[in-house]
Amino acid sequence: MKEIHDFTSRYDLDYFMGKLLGFLVTNKFILDPETHQVVQNVLDAENAFYEQRLAGKLVPEALEIAEETLFQNVGLSQYDIVTEILMENYSDNFELDSEQAMEYWTIRVLTEIPDLFEEFDASVIGIDRLELDTNYNAVVGRIVNFMSDNGVQ
Template identity: 40%
Template structure:
């Protein structure tokens, strides 16, 4: 592959795509995080390789997007919002996403150690680890709610 000057990151489609995803899903991460840069470069390389090997634009984009999310786990915010919506919807009278998001932000603001002991990926929480320890996480949230009379 030919070398591309990747200093103009504002025009990097895959970097912007990933940053938009991270922003929309409430990840708390620096836009210059090395994993974001590495993933965007890897996605661009994959796109170029696929196109050179005869893939259509859509096929090449699909291949690039498949590698764009390497080492990106789940957002702590989205995890907590989903748990609140699914587990505490009736208890907290939370039956829609915006309310769950408010509760999630409150929990995360008041429980900085909520995800202590969980395996983290470069960015986010590992899905397998989350599945294995979801009861621990739910228990911590229950304890927080009880401690605060909620």
């Protein structure tokens, strides 16, 4: 499993990169370190900020507009999706309200079904909500099969 933590140190001094990566790390997004969209979102946010400042906007106003641009094409976290599916389907079967148990099973699912989200659009960061809605039953089915194969009914 490739995590965003692998490349955060390259951008320590960049405000927009730090803000975006901080959000992605906090929400446990799983990304390839070479994700073009992350870099593009940062560049777009920087350009939006500079354009707003040149247009006479104050820093807080320019930052607000730039941050809207920064989070374009950011979908849902694979980690959060799997956690939600596990809670919906297995919360009665084992102690999922403990944070450690939930993290264990979520990471296990993501590790042992590495292609769970492979069919999803890679041009966004994370998973697009509409695309998830369309493929939700297939994702749930694969997770349910995995859990069943591992003795959890």
